[in-house]
Amino acid sequence: MFTGIIEEMGIFKRFDRQDICIEAKEILSDLKIGDSVAVNGVCLTVTSIKDNHVSFHVSPTTQKITQFQTNFLKAGQKINLERAATLNSRLGGHLVSGHVDGLAKIISRIKKRDAYLFELLYPPKIKPFIVDKGSITLDGISLTICEVLTSSFKVTVIPQTLRSTTLQYKNTGEQVHIEADLVARYLMNQVIVSKLL
Numbered sequence: 711m712f713t714g715i716i717e718e719m720g721i722f723k724r725f726d727r728q729d730i731c732i733e734a735k736e737i738l739s740d741l742k743i744g745d746s747v748a749v750n751g752v753c754l755t756v757t758s759i760k761d762n763h764v765s766f767h768v769s770p771t772t773q774k775i776t777q778f779q780t781n782f783l784k785a786g787q788k789i790n791l792e793r794a795a796t797l798n799s800r801l802g803g804h805l806v807s808g809h810v811d812g813l814a815k816i817i818s819r820i821k822k823r824d825a826y827l828f829e830l831l832y833p834p835k836i837k838p839f840i841v842d843k844g845s846i847t848l849d850g851i852s853l854t855i856c857e858v859l860t861s862s863f864k865v866t867v868i869p870q871t872l873r874s875t876t877l878q879y880k881n882t883g884e885q886v887h888i889e890a891d892l893v894a895r896y897l898m899n900q901v902i903v904s905k906l907l
Contacts, residue, residue, distance in 0.1 A: 712748045712792050714803030714845075714852020716875045719788040720749075723763060725780050728773075730754070731765045737793050738762060746808070748792040750876070751850030751887040752776050753808025775812050776887055788876045790850040803852025804845040805892045811836050814848065814888040816880055817862060826867045827856075828877070832888060834861070838898050839890035847889040851875050 718736035725731075730749070737747065741764065745756045754766035768778045777783065795801070811833055818829040830848070832840055840846070840863050844855050851871065857864040872878045880886065 711795050712753070712806040712808055712850070713795050713799065713801050714806045714847050714850065715792065716790045716851060717792050719874070719876060720764075720791045722783050722787040722789050723785060725778070725783055728768050728770075729757065729765050730768050730778055730783075731763055732789055732791070733762055734764050734791055735762060737791050738764070741793065746794040748790070748794075748806065748808045748850045750777070750790050751806070751808065751847055751889055752778065752810055776810060777813070777885065788879060790876050792850055804847075806847050806850070806852060806889060807892050808850075808889070810847075810887040810889045812888060813885040815885050816882055819880070819882055822866070824869050826872060826877075827864055828867060828880075829859075829862050829864045830886070830888075831862045836888070836890040837861075839894040841894065844894060845891040847887075847891075849876055849880075849886045851877065 720732040720734040723731040723733055741756060741759060743756050746753050747756060749766060756764055757767050758765035773779050814830040814832045816828060816830055820827045840858055842855060842858050846853055846855050853865040855863045856866050867877055
């Protein structure tokens with residue numbers, strides 16, 4: 711479980727078959743093999759730590775719905791990293807599972823004073839979870855939806871969030887990992903189940 715508050719931006723180094731290698735610094739202080747890390751919002755397990763390089767296994771299922779494929783990633787690309795939350799962690803964002811729903815496409819990025827307004831197309835299957843003032847996770851970043859449209863939504867990204875995450879490098883036409891709010895997902899499931907009873 712994660713909070714959507716990015717701890718650092720790592721640097722993608724290479725993709726060896728099904729293992730992704732990332733250069734990191736901040737998260738290494740207590741990291742060990744077997745730990746879970748949100749890598750651009752995707753929950754991955756640490757398989758190797760050598761000096762300041764961390765490797766994670768990426769399953770075929772994960773590759774299928776994420777950007778963790780050789781044709782998406784480029785050496786030197788920045789990657790959002792967050793270690794799993796502990797029971798005494800502050801929940802600065804919202805509950806994030808790291809089980810992404812797929813990719814959302816950025817269709818506009820507009821500067822509004824000091825902040826930026828991003829509009830994104832989302833996968834149709836998560837439409838029930840896209841609600842005004844609801845939480846959403848983009849590349850592991852906890853954000854609040856500020857406007858819901860027919861097949862897209864908007865989020866406001868404040869300067870601090872822009873500076874400390876990979877959103878500063880994202881432009882119109884690019885894609886990000888998206889995860890719908892975990893609480894909304896369970897509530898929707900409960901509604902469906904109650905109707906069947």
